Amino acid sequence: MLSRPRKLSHYLGASCFAVMSLVVSLPTTATSQVTAFKQAVAEAAARDSDLAAYYRQNGYQPIWTGMDDIDLKRRQALLDALADADDHGLPAARYDLDDLMTQLSAAKTPRDVGLLEVELSKTFLQYAKDVQSGMFKPSSLDSGIVRSAPVRDRQQTLAAFELSKPAQYVRDLPPSSPEYTRLMKEKLRLERLIADGGWGPRVSAKKLEPGDSGKAVVGLRNRLHTMGYLGRSASRSFDTDIQKAVQAFQLDHGLEADGVAGQGTITEINKSAEDRLKSVIVAMERERWLNLPEGKGARHVLVNLADFHARIVDHDIVTFKTRSVVGKNQSDRRSPEFSDTLEHMVINPTWNVPRSIATKEYLPMLKRNPNAVGYLRLIDSRGQVVNRGNVDFTQYSARTFPFDIKQPPGNRNALGLVKFMFPNKHNIYLHDTPAKSLFARESRAYSHGCIRLHQPFDFAYALLAVQQDNPKQFFQSKLKTGRETQVDLDTEIPVHIIYRTAFTNAKGPVQFRRDVYGRDAKIWKAMANEGVALRSVQG
Template identity: 60%
Template sequence: MNGNLKRRAGASIRTLLAAGVLMGSAQLVSAQDGFSFQLTAYKQAVAERVGEDDDVASFYRARGFEPIWTSASDEDRQRRAALFDALSMAGDHGLPAKRYDADALLARMASATNGRDRGLLEVELTDLFLSFAHDLQSGILDPGKIDDGIKRKAPRRDPAELLARLTTEDPVAVMRGLAPTTAEYTRLMRAKLQLEHRIAHGGWGQVVPAGSLRPGDSGNAVVALRNRLTAMGYLKSSLSGTYDSAMQMAVQSFQEDHGIEPDGVAGPTTMAQINTGPEERLKSIIVAMERERWLNLPEGRGKRHVLVNLVDYHAQIIDDDKLTFETRSVIGHQDRDRRTPEFSDVMERMVINPSWYVPRSIIVNEYLPLLRSNPGAVGHLQVVDSRGQVVGRGRSFAGYSARTFPFSMRQPPGPRNALGSVKFLFPNKYNIYLHDTPSQHLFSQTVRTFSHGCIRLDDPHDFAYALLAPQENDPEGYFQSILRTGQETNVPLKTQIPVHLIYSTAFTQAKGQMNYRPDVYGRDTLIWQALANAGVALRTGRS
C-alpha cells in the first residue's frame, strides 16, 4: 500500500477512536451515583493543570470549567475528531509529527475511569491543540534565535481567542484555517508531497558523471543527464543519446528555475544544481514552509505590498496577491557585518535627489584610515560636524581613533551619489532601505551580493512611478519634475506600503516547476538544523 494511503488509513482509525473513546468515562460521570464526587474531581484537576497559564485558566473559569473535549456531547466528539484528523497531517506540513503523539494520547483516553482522569485529559487536549495551532500558524521555531540576521518574531495568536473559536465555529473549519492560506504555502505543500512520492520511488536517478556538458555532446553522461532531466519533469522521455535541441531547451528551463543564466549549456554551476539530490531540495521546501508560517501575520501582508526575496535578487510590488511590478536587486555582501537582514516594516516616503549619510561603521572602518594619512582623501564626501557645518580639509585627522572621531560624513545629491537619484524609506533600526545606484553594471551578475546591506534597484524610476501611481495622475511627470531641480526632496506616500524582506531559497510559480536558489548567507542551513533538532524528519522511505 502507498505510504500516504497507509498514513491516511491509520489516521482515520485514530480519528474515529478519538471521537468515541471517552464515551465510557463520560457516561460514568453522568451516572447518578457519585456524580458530585466525579464532577468535583474533574473540575479540581482542570483548575490545577491550567493554573500556570493565565489565558487558558481565564477561558475555563469563564465557562465554569465545563469541558470542550471530554464530555459525551456531539460538540465535544466533533472537536476531538477534528483535532485528531488535523494531527494526522502534521507530517504533511513539515511539522515534527512525534511531538503530537496521537496514539499515546488515545491510550490514555481509553483508560480514563474517573473525573480526575477526565480533567487531566481535558487540559492535555487543550495544551495539545494550542501547541499544534501555534506550530502550524506561526512556526515551530523562534526566528530570532536561529540567526542574528533574521529580525522576525513568530506571529503567535491569542490562546483564548483560539479556544473561543473552537466553541463558536465549526471545529473542522477552525483546524483547516490554522495553516497559512497563501497560494505560496499551498503550492509548497503540494510540491513537498510530490517530491516525497518521487523520492520513495527512486528519486531522480543516477547523478550525471560529468563536470559539464554542451550541445552536440553524446555518450553515457548525456544519457544520464537526459534521464535526470526527464525524472525532474523538464524533458519528455526519449532514447536520444545526444545533447540535442530538446535537451538544450530543457537545460534552459532548468537554469531559469535555478537563477542561472539560461544559455542551455550544462556548465559546472548548472551541473552542480542538476546533481543536487531531491532530499536536499525537500529540506529547502520544508524550510520555506516554516518561513511562510513566520509571515502568516494576523493582519496579512497588505493589499498592496513590496516583497523582496533577497536570494532571488528581485524586488516586487504585489497588488491583491498579483505581481504588478518587478525589478532586479543587489543585496548585502556575504560578510557577516554586511548581510541584509530579514524583517517587515512600512514604507512611508521616497527621497528624490537624496544625500548619502555615510553609516558610522563605514566611516570608521573604511574612510577614517584614509583621512588619517591624507585629509583630502575621499573628496566626494563632506566631513560634517555636530552642527551640520562642513569641516574644511585643511586640518589633520591623524589624532582621531574610531572611538573619538567626532564627525559624520555626507555625499550631496548628484550623478555620483552612492544612492543614485532616489531612495525609498521604511524607517527601521537596521538603517536598511531601497535605493538607486550608479553601479548599474552589477545587475548583470547572477549572484548580486555587493552592498553594505541596503537593497539597490535596477529600475528605481519605474519602481517610483508604480508607487506614486495611486496618488498622482502623471507619476512619471511628477517624479521627473522634482528630479530636474537637483534638490533633495521628500515625497510622502499617501498610503503607506508594507515592505517584507524575505529569504526563500525554495519558492513556487503559479504554473511551472519549483524554483531554488543558493543559500548565500547560510541561514536556511541553520533553520533546517534547528527543525531537525525539533523533530522534523524527511519522509523519504519506500512503502
C-alpha cells in the same frame, strides 16, 4: 526516510469506542465526581498560566470531554489535525497522538478525565501555534531573521475555538495564502517522487555544452527528462533540445540561462529531491512566520534576498519585478529579514554615511590622505562643513571620530538618484546605485545591507501610478531640479524582506535558489531536531 504516517482511521479502528463514549466517565449526578473533575482540571492547568486563566473563567467546564455532541466534534477535529500534522511539515511526534489515544482509552475516573481535558487543550494550543505561526521564534535560529512571528493570544484562541464549528476552525488555522497552498502541493509531489526513486543517477561531469557527447551527456539527458524539462530522447549528444531544457532549468533555479551546463548548473541539477523537499518544508515554516492577521497587504513589496529580486504584488499578482543587489555574505553586512511599511521616496537623495562605514572604511583612508574621497563632505556637531586641511585625522579612532560624513545628491551618489524609505531601526532601505554592472551577475550579494534596485525609476513609477496621472513626468520633474525632494505615498505599502530558497509562481514550476546566507540550513537543522522528518508517499 519515513513512509507516510498512519491516519486517524488506524487509531479509531482500535479506539473509536473510547473517543465516542468518553462521556460515560463523567456522571453529572454525583457532585463529588464533578468536583473531582474540576479539581483535576485546576491542578493540571495551574502549570500553564493561560490555561489556568481560561478554565478559571469558564468555571472549569469541559470543552473536550463533556457529554455534548460538540465535545466529540472538537475531539475529532483535533485528532484529525494531529494525524495530518506531517502534511504541514510539522513533527507528528511533538503532539504524541499515540499517547493521547491511550489516555482516551484509559480514562475511567473523573480525575482521569479532568487531566485528559487539560492535556487535550495543551496539545491543541501547541498545534494551533505551530501550524498558524510556526514552530520557532525566528531570531532564535539566526540573528539576521529579525521578524517576529504573529503569535495569537492563547486564551482567545481557546475561546474562539469553543464558539466555532470545530472542523472548520482547525482547517482555517494554517496560512490561507496561495503561496502556502502551492508549497504544500509541491511537498506532496516531491514525497511521491522520492517514493518512486527520485531523479535517478547524478550527472558525472564538471561541464557539458552543445556539441559534447558520451555517457555524461546521456546522464544529463536522463536526469532532465525525469525532472520534467525534456521529453523522451535517445540522443547521446548535447543537442538543441538538451540546450533548451538546460536553459529552462536554469531559469527555474536563478542561474544564468546560457544553455551551458557549467559547474554551478550541474551542482544544482545534482541536488536531490530530498534536498529540494527540505527547502519546501523550510519555506512552509517561513510562510507561517508571515501569516499576519491582516495579511501581507493587497498591495505590497516583496524582496526575496535569496532570489536577488524585488517585486510589487497586487492582489497576489506580481505587477512589477526588478533585479536587486543584497548584503554581502559577511556577519556585519547580510541583509536582515523583517517587515515594515514604505512611507515615502527621496529623489536626489543625500547619502548620510553610516558610522560603521565612516569609521571602518573612510577614516583609515583619511588618515593616509586627508584629501581622499573628496566627493564626501565632513560635517561637524554644529552641522557645518569641515575644512579637511585643518584636521589631523591620525588623532582619531573609530570611537572618537567626531564628524558625520555626507555625500550630496548627484550621479555619483552611492544611493543613486532615488531611495525608498520604510524607516526602521536596522537602517535598511531600497535605493538606486551608480554601480550598475553588478546587476548582470548571477549571484548579487555585494552591498552593506541595503537593497539596490536595477530599475529604480520604473519602481518609482509603479508606486506613484496610484496617486499621479502621469507618474513618469511627475518623477522626472522632481529629478531635474537636482534638489533633494521627499515624495510621500498617499497610501503606505507593506514591505516584506524575506529569504526563500523555495518559492512559487501562480503558474509554472516551483522555483529553487541557493542558500546564500546559510539560513535555511539552520532552520532545517532546528526542525529536524524537533522531529520533522522527510517522508515518501506512494502515489
